[in-house]
Structures are given as structure tokens and as C-alpha cells.
Amino acid sequence: MTAMTAAEAVPHSLPEREFGLLYAEVQQFYAHQMQLFDSFAAEPWAGTFTENAVFDVPTLPAPVRGRAELAANVRRNQEMQAKSGEQLRHWLGMLDVQPRSNGTLRTRCYALVYMTPRGGESRVHRVCVMEDELVLSRGRWRTSHRLVTRDDLA
Amino acid sequence: MTAMTAAEAVPHSLPEREFGLLYAEVQQFYAHQMQLFDSFAAEPWAGTFTENAVFDVPTLPAPVRGRAELAANVRRNQEMQAKSGEQLRHWLGMLDVQPRSNGTLRTRCYALVYMTPRGGESRVHRVCVMEDELVLSRGRWRTSHRLVTRDDLA
Amino acid sequence: MTAMTAAEAVPHSLPEREFGLLYAEVQQFYAHQMQLFDSFAAEPWAGTFTENAVFDVPTLPAPVRGRAELAANVRRNQEMQAKSGEQLRHWLGMLDVQPRSNGTLRTRCYALVYMTPRGGESRVHRVCVMEDELVLSRGRWRTSHRLVTRDDLA
Numbered sequence: 001m002t003a004m005t006a007a008e009a010v011p012h013s014l015p016e017r018e019f020g021l022l023y024a025e026v027q028q029f030y031a032h033q034m035q036l037f038d039s040f041a042a043e044p045w046a047g048t049f050t051e052n053a054v055f056d057v058p059t060l061p062a063p064v065r066g067r068a069e070l071a072a073n074v075r076r077n078q079e080m081q082a083k084s085g086e087q088l089r090h091w092l093g094m095l096d097v098q099p100r101s102n103g104t105l106r107t108r109c110y111a112l113v114y115m116t117p118r119g120g121e122s123r124v125h126r127v128c129v130m131e132d133e134l135v136l137s138r139g140r141w142r143t144s145h146r147l148v149t150r151d152d153l154a
Numbered sequence: 155m156t157a158m159t160a161a162e163a164v165p166h167s168l169p170e171r172e173f174g175l176l177y178a179e180v181q182q183f184y185a186h187q188m189q190l191f192d193s194f195a196a197e198p199w200a201g202t203f204t205e206n207a208v209f210d211v212p213t214l215p216a217p218v219r220g221r222a223e224l225a226a227n228v229r230r231n232q233e234m235q236a237k238s239g240e241q242l243r244h245w246l247g248m249l250d251v252q253p254r255s256n257g258t259l260r261t262r263c264y265a266l267v268y269m270t271p272r273g274g275e276s277r278v279h280r281v282c283v284m285e286d287e288l289v290l291s292r293g294r295w296r297t298s299h300r301l302v303t304r305d306d307l308a
Numbered sequence: 309m310t311a312m313t314a315a316e317a318v319p320h321s322l323p324e325r326e327f328g329l330l331y332a333e334v335q336q337f338y339a340h341q342m343q344l345f346d347s348f349a350a351e352p353w354a355g356t357f358t359e360n361a362v363f364d365v366p367t368l369p370a371p372v373r374g375r376a377e378l379a380a381n382v383r384r385n386q387e388m389q390a391k392s393g394e395q396l397r398h399w400l401g402m403l404d405v406q407p408r409s410n411g412t413l414r415t416r417c418y419a420l421v422y423m424t425p426r427g428g429e430s431r432v433h434r435v436c437v438m439e440d441e442l443v444l445s446r447g448r449w450r451t452s453h454r455l456v457t458r459d460d461l462a
Contacts, residue, residue, distance in 0.1 A: 020329035023336060024177035031248040035262065087305040089264050089281055091247045093399045094339040108343065110397050112422070114266070114281045116305035122281040127397055127422045127430040151395040151424035175328035182331060185402040189416065241459040243418050243435055245401045268420070268435045270459035276435040 026097050026107065026134065029141045034090045040081075042074035043067075050137055050144040057148040058128075085118040092130065105134040105141070111148065127151040180251050180261065180288065183295045188244045194235075196228035197221075204291055204298040211302040212282075239272040246284065259288040259295070265302060281305040334405050334415065334442065337449045342398045348386035350379040358445055358452040365456040366436075393426040400438065413442040413449070419456065435459040 029048070036045035046067035049055070055070060056063040064070055081088065095109040108131045115125035133145040183202070190199035200221035203209070209224055210217040218224055235242065249263040262285045269279035287299040337356070344353035354375040357363070363378055364371040372378055389396065403417040416439050423433035441453040 019336075020178065020332040021174035023332035024174040024328065027249070028173075028177060028251060031250040031263070034248050035250055087281070087308060089248075089305065091264060091266075093247065093401065094342050094397075095335070096339040096343055097336060109339070110399060112399075114278065114305075116281050118308070119306060122278045122306060124278060124422065124430045124432060127395075127424050151397065151422075152427060152430060154395060154426070174332065178328040178331035181403070182327075182405060185404040185417070188402050189404060241435075241462060243402075243459065245418060245420075247401065268432065268459075270435050272462070273460055276432045276460060278432060 040078040042071040046070040194232040196225040200225040350382035354379040
């Protein structure tokens, strides 16, 4: 985490009124993106990333690049979970949104994964930190870079 | 889940500036509604629903209809939890808010239930998906229809 | 919890448009405050409180007062967690924001603590309720009073 002073907690590079809209848009963006992911909507989910997005998560041996690879990854998840009978839910929280002078956004949040076996007990599967770069592309926020780190591997 | 394209992630049927207010109002509405529920505030909680609201959750044998039944359900929960000594907390997250052309809102979010036995270890009790229809009634958002599905029963 | 009627769920003492900005600011404030806490950024975290803030949490034998004590508390946490190898993450949710006529805010939310041992399984550590008073001080929201109660001790 970049060492931020308390004075930077609410960004002031934007006109004050716009931060309310921006923060809501980013929350809505992530809600939609995570629901698509957990529903295995491979192409719509990949479309929430930029064409050449980099997706760097500890469950993959190397960073994934671009929408075709992102979508392929979702389809692999779908196959695995169809076999295991486990439903995963990805939650974000404690969302810190930092607008940059070039119009992009830097976000840092916590990410939880809940797992529920069919007919079984739900449990916390992973606790992670997620750092994104978001860019406006054709009128929408999209992830251009994602780095996820797992607390258990830290 | 309705298959939504990424282009639908941030609704544009409203003037852009208003989405910030709308999203905040819906979050505040749910925070209040869930806190009332977990505090067994039966009538105030029932008042966050419309008069003839339908409440369809897997823990009840049939959908509940209307405020009197909703409030009665809260009082039953209170009795059961007084006996068991367990405190439940209902959390929502990944809140997707979709305004419709008729002025109502369609929301879809994840819902977690945490359970804490008196003096014991807290745990995740349920992982659910919650789909609501919200309507403006006497100046307030209220739930007119709720459908909850449990991941363990899916 | 104060018994609130449904009519109070979305505060109307502010001009309507401003609630979107306010709610976003408070969410951003807490995201930043909790990330500083979990990263052991002692002084920046203490700076998100007012000079004479009161911090009343069940893990401490007595309420902590003022920034020097708050920062010292973070450094103690850091030492303990360095020994135990456990990473904690503090999450807030179901955030109810109530503006008061004197310009301060009263918030009530749920607070979860997740714990992850190094190389081990993550789990829910604590389920709490957090009640804050927030004041604007030098252009920023800061906590002037915090009361946290644990569900397992209730």
C-alpha cells in the first residue's frame, strides 16, 4: 500500500460534487463485474476489461493478458466448479478510489471469496487485496490492470 | 441473473449526475433495513416494504405477503434467537442497481448471514443471492418484491 | 440501536443532491481508515481521528483517548501480529449515515474482522457493531468518538 496521508483520503482533484457520482459508478462497476464472474458469463466479464488488460492473480501461474485469455479462464473455472459442485462468490469491500490527473483511477480494496459446497456449509475461502487501474473506454470504466495478493501467501 | 452486457453496467436512463444520489440512497436503504431486521424492530422493518410486498426466501415454507406477516416473521425470529442465544447479522454486497423506465429499481446483490453464538466463535452461516424490486412510495424506496436463493441449495 | 422509523432511512435534513456525495465520502473515509489500520500505518491512521478522539473497543481494557495513544495501540498490534504471523482485515458494511443538525454525522455499521494465519485457512474472527461520531475538521471527516461492541460478548 502506498503510504497516504489522511489528507488524501477524499480526493480533491475532481470538483467536489463529482466524487459522489464517481464512487457510485465504481461500486456499480465492480458489483456487475463480480456477478458476471461468479455466473461464468465469460465474454461479458472479459468485456469489463480493456482489450489488452493484464490480470495478475495468485491462482494463475502467470499473468493473463487480453480478453480472449480472460474469457478462457472463466470457462475453465466453470468446468472445475461444475465438477466440484462448489459455488464461489467474490466480494469486494473497503474500496479506496484515487483519481489520477490523467483521468484514470487507481483502486485498492479487500476481496473475499466465499465457497459453498452443494448441500454443505459455506465458508471463507480466501482473503485478498486487489489493486486495479481503471480507465474510461467507450463511455465505461474498464479494468486495464489488476493485481491480487492473497493474505495466506503474504 | 439476466445476461447483461458490460455496456449496461452503469445505467444511462437517468441523467448522469443522479446515479450517485440513487446508488447512495439504495445503499442507505439496505443498511437501515438490515439493521432493523437484525434488531428485531418488527414494525419499522415491515414498513421498509410496500403494503402488499412479496417476500420469498428459502427459510420460509411459502412466500410471505404484506406487512403484518412480515412483522410476525421477525417476532418469530426474535423468539428463536432468544432461545438459541445466537446473534445473526445480514450483510449485503456487490449491489447492482438497475433503474427501469417505469421509475422502479431492480437490484441484485449477494447476501451473507453471519452467526455468533453467545461467548462462541462467529462463522458464516449462509451465502445467498438477493433480488429485489424497489419502488418509491411516500418519498421513500421500499421493497415490493424480494427473492432470495441460497448457494447451498442451488 | 435507536428505534428509527422507515421514514428516517434516507436523511432529508441535507439538500437531496448532497446525500450522494456525503455517503460516498464516508465510505471512502472508512475504506482508507481501515486500510491504514490493517497496514499498521500508525500516525496516518491516528490522523483520521480528531485530536481528542475517544476509541472504545472491547479488545482494550479502557477507552483510548487522543492520537498518541491511538498510534501506540497500532504499534502494539503490529508487534503482536509480527509474532503470531496472522494478518487481520477489518471490513465495514451496512453503513447507516445519519447527518445531524449541528453538521456532525452519526454512523452505525457492522464490522467484521477476518484473520488469516500465514500459509493457513482464513476465517471470520469477530463480528461487531461500530458506532461513530464524525466531524469535519480541516476539510476532512474524522472520527471523534467510536464505540465497538462484539456480538460474542453481547
